[in-house]
Amino acid sequence: MSxxxxxxxxxxxxxxxxxxxxxxxxxxxxxxxxxxxTLAPVSLAYETxxxxxxxxxxxxxxxxxxxxxxxxxxxxxxxxxxxxWWDIMVGPGKPIDTDKYFVICSNVIGGCMGSTGPxxxxxxxxxxxxxxxxxxxxxxxxxxxxxxxxxLGIDKLQAVIGGSVGGMQVxxxxxxxxxxxxxxxxxxxxxxHSAQAIAFNEVARQAIMADPKWSKGDYYETGRPEHGLxxxxxxxxxxxxxxxxxxxxxxRKLQDxxxxxxxxxxxxxxxxxxxxxxxxxxxxxxxxxxxYLTKAxxxxxxxxxxxxxxxxxxxxxxxxxxLVLSFTSDWLYPTYQSxxxxxxxxxxxxxxxxxxxxxxxxxxxxLLPNExxxxxIGGFLDRVHTECVCxxxxxx
Amino acid sequence: MRFDLQVIASWxxxxxxxxxxxxxxGTLLTYLTQEKSIKGTGIEIDEVAAGExxxxxxxxxxxxxxxxxxxxxDNVFDYVILSQTLQQVYDPxxxxxxxLRVGKRCIVTFPNFTHLKNRFQMFFTGRAPVSKELPYEWFxxxxxxxxxxxxxxxxxxxxxxxxxxxxxxxxxxxxxxxxVIRFLPNLLATFGVFMLGQAEE
Numbered sequence: 001m002s003x004x005x006x007x008x009x010x011x012x013x014x015x016x017x018x019x020x021x022x023x024x025x026x027x028x029x030x031x032x033x034x035x036x037x038t039l040a041p042v043s044l045a046y047e048t049x050x051x052x053x054x055x056x057x058x059x060x061x062x063x064x065x066x067x068x069x070x071x072x073x074x075x076x077x078x079x080x081x082x083x084x085w086w087d088i089m090v091g092p093g094k095p096i097d098t099d100k101y102f103v104i105c106s107n108v109i110g111g112c113m114g115s116t117g118p119x120x121x122x123x124x125x126x127x128x129x130x131x132x133x134x135x136x137x138x139x140x141x142x143x144x145x146x147x148x149x150x151x152l153g154i155d156k157l158q159a160v161i162g163g164s165v166g167g168m169q170v171x172x173x174x175x176x177x178x179x180x181x182x183x184x185x186x187x188x189x190x191x192x193h194s195a196q197a198i199a200f201n202e203v204a205r206q207a208i209m210a211d212p213k214w215s216k217g218d219y220y221e222t223g224r225p226e227h228g229l230x231x232x233x234x235x236x237x238x239x240x241x242x243x244x245x246x247x248x249x250x251x252r253k254l255q256d257x258x259x260x261x262x263x264x265x266x267x268x269x270x271x272x273x274x275x276x277x278x279x280x281x282x283x284x285x286x287x288x289x290x291x292y293l294t295k296a297x298x299x300x301x302x303x304x305x306x307x308x309x310x311x312x313x314x315x316x317x318x319x320x321x322x323l324v325l326s327f328t329s330d331w332l333y334p335t336y337q338s339x340x341x342x343x344x345x346x347x348x349x350x351x352x353x354x355x356x357x358x359x360x361x362x363x364x365x366x367l368l369p370n371e372x373x374x375x376x377i378g379g380f381l382d383r384v385h386t387e388c389v390c391x392x393x394x395x396x
Numbered sequence: 397m398r399f400d401l402q403v404i405a406s407w408x409x410x411x412x413x414x415x416x417x418x419x420x421x422g423t424l425l426t427y428l429t430q431e432k433s434i435k436g437t438g439i440e441i442d443e444v445a446a447g448e449x450x451x452x453x454x455x456x457x458x459x460x461x462x463x464x465x466x467x468x469x470d471n472v473f474d475y476v477i478l479s480q481t482l483q484q485v486y487d488p489x490x491x492x493x494x495x496l497r498v499g500k501r502c503i504v505t506f507p508n509f510t511h512l513k514n515r516f517q518m519f520f521t522g523r524a525p526v527s528k529e530l531p532y533e534w535f536x537x538x539x540x541x542x543x544x545x546x547x548x549x550x551x552x553x554x555x556x557x558x559x560x561x562x563x564x565x566x567x568x569x570x571x572x573x574x575x576v577i578r579f580l581p582n583l584l585a586t587f588g589v590f591m592l593g594q595a596e597e
Binding site: 321323339342343346347349351352353354355356357358372375376378379380382383386 | 437443444446447448450451452453454455456457458459464467468469472
């Protein structure tokens with residue numbers, strides 16, 4: 001996801017939040033991964049806001065997108081200008097209302113924002129894992145989140161919500177642990193990457209691996225492949241926008257000049273913007289993590305994993321209510337992909353709502369202020385709250 | 397609530413499973429959920445209306461009724477409702493058969509084209525009738541069919557679709573009030589309301 005939200009006034013805030021760490025597998029059993037390898041120990045960085053009620057049935061898990069983190073809302077320090085990535089949606093009186101719900105967000109494994117990933121120390125070598133880190137899947141990420149939910153003493157989540165790669169985690173939750181999810185809200189997501197989505201990820205990965213500083217992933221002492229990672233981010237960033245949003249934002253406007261430079265400076269505003277986004281990303285993200293996370297997204301295939309190739313069979317495991325949302329200008333995960341999952345849910349008699357929201361901003365739309373999106377999320381959660389607390393049934 | 401919707405609501409058994417095709421902002425589904433504890437689903441093509449219905453806490457699919465109805469398994473609903481939409485349906489036979497595949501019964505309402513006022517207008521002015529129920533000119537109407545109540549009966553008979561109940565109503569499009577017409581409905585009713593499918597137990 002991009003960082004367009006940096007500039008937006010987000011309204012009332014949850015205030016100061018604290019990043020915590022949950023670790024398992026220090027002794028004894030670690031995490032058995034889908035690849036067959038084992039990972040131990042495993043740490044998850046997580047944050048919570050709101051209060052868990054006595055019945056422990058008001059918990060909402062938010063799953064972040066590809067390069068996000070656990071910092072979903074609020075600030076770390078009182079005078080910290082940087083708000084959580086979904087502060088517009090999560091907070092007191094907001095659609096994901098922290099006066100009513102207990103919100104949890106954790107960094108995925110394979111990431112670099114506090115959870116175990118290639119940047120973490122490999123206990124076998126006393127050195128960062130680098131590419132010795134096992135390949136993880138969306139399923140592995142979710143199975144770690146389940147351990148965190150166990151640790152927090154929560155039997156059933158009122159809702160799991162996420163967009164993009166976070167939406168994949170939401171779908172995985174709903175079929176992997178059907179008894180532990182009351183409602184699921186996959187936003188701007190897919191049950192499997194299209195060839196086009198894999199292709200963009202591969203270009204991004206190649207940019208990193210072609211950087212001589214990458215050194216097959218062992219760069220933690222020799223200097224990071226900053227240029228490769230910046231280019232990877234630029235590629236990704238293009239897929240989050242749309243023709244219309246780029247035209248609106250940049251068109252062919254020149255950056256700080258009246259004429260072409262006739263060299264390879266950033267003449268156009270769009271070039272300058274992408275370079276800025278790339279360089280900013282390098283400061284906060286690890287190149288190896290980017291490789292692992294994009295791979296996990298590419299491998300995700302709900303119908304193969306749970307339905308032997310049939311999406312209908314995959315959703316036959318699910319029991320929760322769904323709210324599926326897509327955006328008209330999202331060409332990374334176009335609406336037809338959301339419609340395919342809705343179709344499979346309906347064929348299973350599941351309770352599903354779907355709306356394709358008109359928005360010109362491309363894939364990023366789920367992170368931007370949108371009255372329709374807020375009303376849909378808030379209204380759906382209100383109803384789930386009533387039904388989940390009362391324990392009413394959910395099939396059609 | 398529109399008078400035809402009130403009549404539909406009165407025909408629906410408590411705790412039934414209901415599919416409302418073209419549910420708009422979910423007025424009928426909300427009423428049925430609150431008053432009859434039904435389990436409802438709606439399909440609505442307009443994003444704003446569908447969004448509003450979902451925000452009210454209803455289960456609604458934003459999409460086209462012809463496409464969306466195809467995904468449901470056989471007989472999952474007790475009632476499938478199509479209110480004041482039949483006059484815009486491209487293939488009524490196909491849609492009604494689909495409605496009766498996914499539901500045990502369907503309820504259809506439509507403006508009765510051969511109502512007295514329309515006949516007078518045509519007869520005396522020689523022009524296509526424009527009424528409160530059918531308020532469009534020939535060049536801007538979304539309606540592609542004209543449906544007299546007796547022709548709808550013939551249509552059902554021709555397809556061997558049993559009519560479980562029917563009633564004519566005298567009301568107009570958005571009126572919340574109206575009355576049931578028992579005498580000469582094809583002449584005196586502005587709307588026809590039909591329940592089709594399996595006989596009531």
